[in-house]
Amino acid sequence: MLWDRGTWAPVAGKSAKDIDKGHLHFVLDGERMQGEWLLIRLKPRGKEKRENWLLRKIDDAHAGGTDTLVEEGLTSVATGRTMAEIADGKSSPAPRGRGTARAAGGGGAAPRATRAKKGKKAKLPAFQNPQLCTLVDSVPAGTGWLHEMKYDGYRALVAVADGAARVYTRNGLDWTDKFGGIAEAAAALPVSSALIDGEIVAFKDGKPDFSTLKDAIGAGGAMTLFAFDLLSLDGEDVTGLTTVERKERLRGIVGDDGHLQFSEHVLGSGEQFAPTRPIPAAATGRG
Structure with missing residues (x-):
């Protein structure tokens, strides 16, 4: 690897x-x-x-x-495969690196991966009901949990296939026309197909602001999807993988486009993470 x-x-x-x-x-x-x-x-x-x-x-x-660098980095930066997938001989149709590394002796960033060409056109993944957060009084401790920001915005699932994308609300409504910039950015991701879970936000003074988001939806303003989970990739249901493994695959396909951002997380040390902000503003899940 x-x-x-x-x-x-x-x-x-x-x-x-x-x-x-x-x-x-x-x-x-x-x-x-x-x-x-x-x-x-x-x-x-x-x-x-x-x-x-x-x-x-x-x-x-x-x-x-x-x-936790080794615990979180479970995939190849070149192919996005885990050690188990490499051992099984599973091929990767296209490199999945984010293109942030520089080649030795080169001055520019390596290009992002391009979508693999396949003979059969992929179908848009079907909508799935997203998992919802549960409010708790204390943060679970231990490295078996990961923690990330709970953004103040609209929950959304983005389905991608062969240069097309649809954006769904948490209830399954197709709001692609309201989030055109996000759909366009998602359609350009280097995948055959994918179903991405995340939160759409708009910023005011550098911070997510829900009122600004509502105004942006009505006026076609700037909005960003913070992607925090991956439900399927290239026709494969990946919900059976651990959260860390899914997020590693997600990190490999979501770049730093203004419309799409990878939602960073902290593995373990929840008791140190939460006191810096109110508990409702932090999302915690099994790693």
């Missing part, structure tokens, strides 16, 4: 030759690993002959609140 890709460089004033001294301070610009890191050679214990190294994340803007 290609777990990450990108470029690295020693921090200013350091050199790759520092590795001979048993340490290397460097910066990563990858699709998963970013920011400053420190590689340290450990002293051998007893008669140990093999060299052991410790990779440590420096506390910077890219440092997360939990050590």
